[in-house]
Structures are given as structure tokens and as C-alpha cells.
Amino acid sequence: MPTPTFDDSSARGSERAEPQRIEPLDGPGDRADDPSPTSRVAVALVFALIAAAAAVAAPLVGVVRSVDGSPVGSGAASVAVVAVALPILVAVAAAVGAATRRIEFAAALLAGYGAVALGITLLDIALLSDPIDANRLELFRPLSAAMLDSTTGAQILLVGHAASVLAGVAGWSAVHRAGLGDGYGHSVYSEHVGRASAGRVGSLLGALLGVFGVLAAVAAFSSLYRSEDPVVIVTAVVESPVFVAVGSGVVGVAALVVVASALASLSPLVASGASVGAGLGVLGFAGVGLLAGLSTGARVSAGPGAYLGTAAGIGLLVCGAALAPVAAARDRRALQRAQEREAGARSARGVAGPGATRWHAAAGSAGVLAGALFVVGSLLPILETDSGTAVPQILATRVVLVAGFVMILGSVPLMFSEFASAARPFVALFWLGAVSAAASVLQSVVLAEDVDGVGTGIGALAIIAGVVAAAVTGLLALFAGSAERDDVDTSADVSTDGVVLGVGLLGAALLAIGLALPLYRGSDVTAATVTEFPWGWDTWGQMVLAVGIVVAALVAARARAARGSVLLAAAAVAGIVHLASWPLTSARATDPVMGPAVLPLVVGIVVLGVAAALSARRADR
Helix, strand or coil: CCCCCCCCHHHHHCCCCCCCCCCCCCCCCCCCCCCCCHHHHHHHHHHHHHHHHHHHHHHHHCCEEECCCCCCEECCHHHHHHHHHHHHHHHHHHHHHHHCCCHHHHHHHHHHHHHHHHHHHHHHCHHHHCHHHCCCCCCEECCCCCCEEECHHHHHHHHHHHHHHHHHHHHHHHHHHHCCCCCCCCCCCHHHCCCCHHHHHCHHHHHHHHHHHHHHHHHHCCCCEEECCCCCCCCCHHHCCHHHHHHHHHHHHHHHHHHHHHHHCCCHHHHHHHHHHHHHHHHHHHHHHHHHHHHCCCCEEECHHHHHHHHHHHHHHHHHHHHHHHHHHHHHHHHHHHHHHHHCCCCCCCCCCHHHHHHHHHHHHHHHHHHHHHHHHHHCCCEEECCCCCCCCCCCHHHHHHHHHHHHHHHHHHHCHHHHHHHHHHHHHHHHHHHHHHHHHHHHHHHHCCCCCEEECHHHHHHHHHHHHHHHHHHHHHHHHHHHHHCCCCCCCCCCCHHHHHHHHHHHHHHHHHHHCCCEECCCCECCCCCCCCCCHHHHHHHHHHHHHHHHHHHHCCCCHHHHHHHHHHHHHHHHHHHHHHHHHHHHCCCCEECCCHHHHHHHHHHHHHHHHHHHCCCCC
């Protein structure tokens, strides 16, 4: 049999082959493995709308009735509105995402919410088996130990939860289908294509998201309520009825799994949607429980799980919303740096790039808003009383006024590119000092509301809004710092300055001791201290500030000289503002005397000032 030969002279004579058109094997739309997720998202949206409709209908019908005809208290109207609004918000957000061609975000949002809804579904099966022990205080409040039966409303509620779970399954399937298509996880910077979202958004945001996921899991295994009412029996989660215990556990595990999956996802849009969905789900579990515990009446209050879960839900929501834009901004900066390196045009002038400038401006605006709210709130009535009742005077507003002005002064430079990078570390720490000052007012409000005829005033509401704005300022300042590092040559190893570290930690430790001890003592009252249990809002605020100052001392030793100096100076200023509360608020005590906190505070402030000066003398990195 002759050996076949091939004539490749034409191939040798040309450098590139002639392009040829390859015809598709199947006609358009005939492929069985079409990666378009549109149809699956549409199914998920239908289920989400069913869940929203069921959430509206169930409270209107009522979920329980007493066997003997005795009355059953209804949940607070405001809490019911929030509980109903969350499934509607999920459906609307997913519909808007699908309509604007952000299919991956919409699908992941439904998947994240549906995962948490699985635990809530199991938890609410208790409404069918043992309603009185379900402790769904946003839906009803048992007024007696009479047996309760579930109604059609409970079944409608469970149908809604099941629809949320099915929407999540369809959303997860849509995400999987989208992952098969071209452009999934696209990035303008080729090195980031196929990289997990945790790497694309940076370690700071990824760590924050992970922390909030863990916090959600911890909250799920903590009690949502505290009760002294013999009718409303609150036990530890592990000792609760089986469906309540298992459902709560699934909520926590689901939130943790969603966060881990989001960080591992190749698409920041998917990571963003999943985190936002999980955050809304956790708020539907713990946030609604917090509102119910605060408004359900005497002898029942919100438990640690409600507070932790609400913080976790808000954190997941905020971080999730920031994931996609942060990833896009980092991709653009990475591409720009790569282009500058290739062209040899990278400058070492230390001026922040456009991405950092935007973060600076956002942090500055939020900081000015927070400071303004603190100032205005401290000047407005903190409490409202019935006619004829004297309004209690809350002297802690004086410290909030000072902290508000300092917050404004520190935030304004962030709006000017020439000063933004230098001022950013100050705001990144001092927001904790402002929140600590505000916590003292909030503690006074909590105590005053126990008095008949006394309620929260508009000033207290403004200060609470200021606390939220200050927390947002701190988060934006951290993002701005991350953007600044992107504009600095970090190829050289970063060393820790031992002298600055030692002096800074000494000052931070002294300040932390001062924050833990009382500033003054009187014959009738003592300033906030860690030795009195349970801790109030004021003590918690001081302890959070103490932790922040210690962390700042550690960071300053590895930071660039100017940045580290400003960070340590911010810690010293926060200590001064706290120390100022001694002369500003000690009049609330009878025969006040100096407390043991004053000496370590004064020495700590001086030592931190020395550490700031030592940091400023270093050579910039």
C-alpha cells in the first residue's frame, strides 16, 4: 500500500494561513447547552414575586388564633411593615438588576437571600407545630398561656418562604448557566480575569465581609430575645423546639456559606449580589427580631442575637454593595499602573490617583455629614416628655458637640486633593472617638426612657444618624487608604519601626486603661467603667475606641512616616476629647472627685504625642 504524501509547499511559502469561516453545527437557538441565564432568572423572579405577595398576605390574614377564643396580641405595625418590605425589596432589586442587564447580580441576589430563607422556613414550621413557642413577636404576642392554633396565614407565610427558597435555587442555577458564557468575570485588566473576587476587591474588604459572615453565624446561635414574661419563654437556641433550633442554625450556616462562596466567585457582580441577598436575609431574621424586641412591650427585650445579627446583616449589605464597584475601580487602577510601567511613565510624586481622590471626597462628605449631625443633635432636645414633666438634662451632649466639630474639621481637608492623603488617617481613627462620645448620650437616653412619660427626642435621632454616618466615614476612609497604597511603589519590603511601635503601643495601652476606668466618682453616680456589669452603651463605646487606638499604634509603625504620625495624633486627640468629658459632664454627680482614669489618660496622650513626633522624623516610604 503506497504511503500518502502531502504537498506543503504552499504552507511554507506563506506566513499565515487563509482565514476560513466555520459554520455553526446548529442553527441559532438550537443548542441544548445555550449558556444564556435569562429564562432561569425569569423563573426565579416569578418565585420572588410570589414570596413578596405571601409576605404581604400572611399578616393580613393572621397566623394564629387561640383555641379558647381569648385575644392574641398583634405585632407592632412598624415591625410588620419592615418584615413585609424585605421580600418586596428583594424582588424589586432583582427585577431592576435583570431589567438593566445585570443578570448575574439579580440571580446571585436571589440565591443569597434564598439560602438564608431556607433556615427561616424551617424555623417557621414551628408555627404549625407549636405556635406559642415559635416566638415570632413581629407577627403576634401571646397574652396568656392559652393554646394557639395556626391559621391559613401561617400556611401562606410558609409558602412565601418556600417560594424564596425556590427563587434562590433558580437564581443559583442561573449563576451557574451564566458562568458558562463568554465574558463571565470580565476585567479590563487581563491579570484579574479568572481570579477570585476576594483577590480582586482587596484583603480589607474581603476580610470585612468574612467577619460579618462569621458574626451572622454567631448571632444565629444566640437568643433573639430576653424575656421576664412567664408567657413568652425564651431559651438558648440549642434548647429551643427542634424546628426553631435547626432553623436558626441553618440561617447562620447559610450566611457563612454564601459569604465564602461570594469571596470565591470569579465574578464580582455575583459576589456582590450574593452578599447583598444574604445581608437582607439576615436582616429579615435578626433585624426584624431586634425591632420586635424593642417595641413589643414590657418584660420582653431584644437579645444579643438580635443586635449581633442586625450588625452582621447591615455589614453584609454595605460590603456586598461595595464589592462590584470596588473590584471595577481596582481593575482600572491595575490596568493604569501596568500601562504606566510599560511606558516608563510612572511618577513618584506621591499625589493620589483619580480613584483615591473619589474615595477621599466620599469619606470627607460622609465625615462632614456625621459631624453636622452630631453638632445639630447635641443642640436639639434629646428627650421628649409629657406636658408638666421636667426634661432630664443630659450633659454628655457637650462632649458630642466637641466631637462633632473635630469630626468636621478633620473631614473637610479630604475634599481637597492637596490635603486629602495627609488628613485621611485622622478621620480613619477619630470616627471611633465621635461614636464613643455619642454612645454616652445613647446610654442616657436608654436609662431615661425607663421613666414614665419620657421618650426619644429629635436630637437623639440626629445623633443616632450621626453614628451611622460616622461608621460609613470610617469604612470609606479605609477604602481610600487602600486606594492610596495602589499609587505607591510597594515592591520594597515594608519594615516595622521598632521605636515607634514600642512608644506607640505604650501610649495606646495607657489610653486603653484610662478608657476602661472611671473618669470621676460621686456619692451618687460613677462615670462609665468596665468594672460595673452589665456594660452600658457608654462603656462599649469606650472599649471599641480603646481597641481602635491599639490597632492604630500597630499600623502606624508600618505606615509611611506622615501617615503614621497623623494616625497617632488622631489617637491622642480622641483621648483628649474623652478626657474633656470630665469637666464637661462631672456636674451630673454629687460631690465629684477625680477618678483613676485621669492619670493614665494624660500620660497616654503625652506618650502618643511623642510617638507621633518620632514617626514624623522617619524617612518616608
